[in-house]
Amino acid sequence: MDILLVDDDIVDRVAITRTLKKSNLNVNITEAITVDEGLKLYHQQRFDVVLLDYNLPLRDGIEMIVEIRNAPKDSSIAIVMMSTSEDEDLALECIRSGAQDFLIKSEISEKKLKRAILHSTTRHNLEKKLFETYKKVKILAETDCLTGLPNRYFFDESLKLALTDNERDKSTLALLLIDLDNFKLINDTFGHDTGDVFLKQAVLTIKECLRGNEIFARLGGDEFAIILTKLESSEQASLVAQRIIAAMKTPLNIASTLIQSTVSIGIALYPDNSKTSKEIFKHADIAMYRAKKWGRNQACFFEERMQVKFHKRLHLEAELRSALDKKQFQLYYQPVLEPGSDTVKGFEALIRWNINGTVRQPDDFIRVAEETQQIIPIGLWVIEEAISTLARWNIGRVNPFTMSINVSAVQLRNLDIVDYLVDCLEKHGVSATLIEVELTETALFKNTSTSRQVISALIENGFSLSLDDFGTGFSSISHLRNYPISTVKIDKSLMPEFLEDTKNIALVEGLVAMATILGLDIIAEGVESQDHVELCKRLMIKRVQGYVYSQPQPSDEIEKKYL
Ligand code: C2E
Numbered sequence: 001m002d003i004l005l006v007d008d009d010i011v012d013r014v015a016i017t018r019t020l021k022k023s024n025l026n027v028n029i030t031e032a033i034t035v036d037e038g039l040k041l042y043h044q045q046r047f048d049v050v051l052l053d054y055n056l057p058l059r060d061g062i063e064m065i066v067e068i069r070n071a072p073k074d075s076s077i078a079i080v081m082m083s084t085s086e087d088e089d090l091a092l093e094c095i096r097s098g099a100q101d102f103l104i105k106s107e108i109s110e111k112k113l114k115r116a117i118l119h120s121t122t123r124h125n126l127e128k129k130l131f132e133t134y135k136k137v138k139i140l141a142e143t144d145c146l147t148g149l150p151n152r153y154f155f156d157e158s159l160k161l162a163l164t165d166n167e168r169d170k171s172t173l174a175l176l177l178i179d180l181d182n183f184k185l186i187n188d189t190f191g192h193d194t195g196d197v198f199l200k201q202a203v204l205t206i207k208e209c210l211r212g213n214e215i216f217a218r219l220g221g222d223e224f225a226i227i228l229t230k231l232e233s234s235e236q237a238s239l240v241a242q243r244i245i246a247a248m249k250t251p252l253n254i255a256s257t258l259i260q261s262t263v264s265i266g267i268a269l270y271p272d273n274s275k276t277s278k279e280i281f282k283h284a285d286i287a288m289y290r291a292k293k294w295g296r297n298q299a300c301f302f303e304e305r306m307q308v309k310f311h312k313r314l315h316l317e318a319e320l321r322s323a324l325d326k327k328q329f330q331l332y333y334q335p336v337l338e339p340g341s342d343t344v345k346g347f348e349a350l351i352r353w354n355i356n357g358t359v360r361q362p363d364d365f366i367r368v369a370e371e372t373q374q375i376i377p378i379g380l381w382v383i384e385e386a387i388s389t390l391a392r393w394n395i396g397r398v399n400p401f402t403m404s405i406n407v408s409a410v411q412l413r414n415l416d417i418v419d420y421l422v423d424c425l426e427k428h429g430v431s432a433t434l435i436e437v438e439l440t441e442t443a444l445f446k447n448t449s450t451s452r453q454v455i456s457a458l459i460e461n462g463f464s465l466s467l468d469d470f471g472t473g474f475s476s477i478s479h480l481r482n483y484p485i486s487t488v489k490i491d492k493s494l495m496p497e498f499l500e501d502t503k504n505i506a507l508v509e510g511l512v513a514m515a516t517i518l519g520l521d522i523i524a525e526g527v528e529s530q531d532h533v534e535l536c537k538r539l540m541i542k543r544v545q546g547y548v549y550s551q552p553q554p555s556d557e558i559e560k561k562y563l
């Protein structure tokens with residue numbers, strides 16, 4: 001038996017060692033004088049028992065117990081505390097901290113010491129077994145056996161905790177109740193065993209729609225719940241719900257049979273309408289009932305305002321999906337000019353969505369197009385349309401126009417865009433040097449390895465890059481330095497409203513100075529008045545865009561005016 005003896009008193013150490021040797025226990029004794037020394041030995045070697053003096057210099061014995069019992073090392077060490085004091089409270093405190101026995105030094109005899117050592121090792125082993133069993137029972141009590149998900153009990157407790165947490169940081173929490181639409185039919189048709197396998201697979205499918213930090217529980221039967229916490233907007237909840245609905249539309253392959261069950265989802269928000277865990281649960285349940293009533297295979301918000309927003313959004317998404325086929329997109333062009341001579345240098349292509357004569361602006365749909373990835377096919381259409389138009393406009397021109405094309409962060413997630421641009425140039429006989437690809441700081445900020453590759457490939461192929469909306473985002477010099485940008489476009493919101501607006505003027509001056517030092521070209525956007533033109537001239541800005549010259553216009557209008 002390996003024993004660690006921690007005692008600063010040499011006389012006591014000798015006495016204890018002698019007593020131990022006299023007993024017929026086969027012991028190996030290692031000695032330490034302080035808690036730190038003892039802990040060092042404890043981490044280096046394996047011991048069965050530590051005989052620990054309470055009164056030690058610097059740190060007392062209880063501190064050592066606490067450290068041992070909280071160490072990550074799985075400790076099977078039993079602890080016997082020794083003290084000169086007969087204080088009952090001290091004895092109890094030692095036991096509570098994790099010692100198995102307590103001896104008063106003056107009473108130590110060969111028999112007592114031996115018994116304390118043997119009893120405390122046995123007791124400690126029992127305690128460990130009990131703890132293991134407790135852990136197992138706890139898991140059993142909180143887990144659904146079939147799916148391995150947390151069960152109803154765990155869910156209830158977690159919901160209460162999550163609400164308290166969210167109350168503290170005032171963020172939004174969403175509760176999603178999910179119900180399989182035809183699970184009963186699956187059970188009746190294929191039997192319960194197949195039903196069980198279906199449930200397990202459905203759980204895996206739903207899990208793939210989650211990030212992993214959400215609470216996802218099985219409440220019973222075919223009913224599940226998800227708690228989404230710390231949401232920035234309630235739309236995040238509808239996105240998750242949409243993802244689950246879309247994923248569950250694909251039939252699952254159960255023993256070579258394709259079986260499908262769509263889902264109905266009810267969503268309630270906290271603190272919007274619900275104040276307690278009971279209330280939010282009731283609201284999500286009502287919302288789920290509505291989702292079923294309105295035809296299943298859909299999500300429904302309890303909050304009416306959210307439901308209206310949600311439907312609008314779904315409608316927009318659906319319309320957007322068919323807009324390319326219906327040829328509803330159109331490019332408008334805004335001239336980019338030299339402020340002194342008013343010579344047109346080129347154009348920026350700006351998308352419009354024309355639904356039977358009603359023209360929608362990009363701010364109404366670009367974000368949704370990005371979130372649904374629709375921006376990828378739309379973006380390709382923009383590229384082809386803009387390049388073919390430029391080719392037509394440049395026929396016979398000595399000084400060809402440039403064309404600026406807006407590209408969003410989502411479009412940088414795949415290298416295909418570069419091939420597509422290059423193919424379009426070849427097809428229409430346009431030089432890459434005439435194309436300015438406009439990126440925003442968010443696109444640069446995402447900075448994934450693919451986006452870096454796309455940016456490098458664009459440069460290698462001779463495109464120029466400009467940074468759009470400069471001055472509205474982070475405007476970090478590191479972005480300007482680390483990326484091969486040739487132009488920055490000062491955002492329209494920075495144009496001073498009147499000439500006495502010294503703050504904004506100073507801001508523009510500062511940004512211009514910063515860009516100039518870095519050797520970048522500058523385009524000023526939102527040039528709406530003659531004062532703006534004068535300001536740009538004074539700051540030696542060589543290119544400008546704005547309503548003072550022209551609004552964005554369809555190609556035929558541009559052709560009438562400038563060609
Ligand atoms: P942006 O690239 O910064 O485009 C400039 C915006 O400022 C345009 O808005 C333009 O109409 C507007 N503008 C131009 N001159 C003036 C002016 O003097 N005063 C004011 N107040 N505004 C002026 P628009 O066309 O609504 O486009 C908004 C944004 O939508 C664009 O900002 C761009 O980020 C995005 N966008 C437009 N077309 C596309 C596209 O094809 N693809 C992508 N990914 N984004 C696009």
Ligand code: MG
Nearest residue numbers: 348406438468
């Ligand atoms: Mg732009």
Ligand code: MG
Nearest residue numbers: 468469489525
């Ligand atoms: Mg801009």
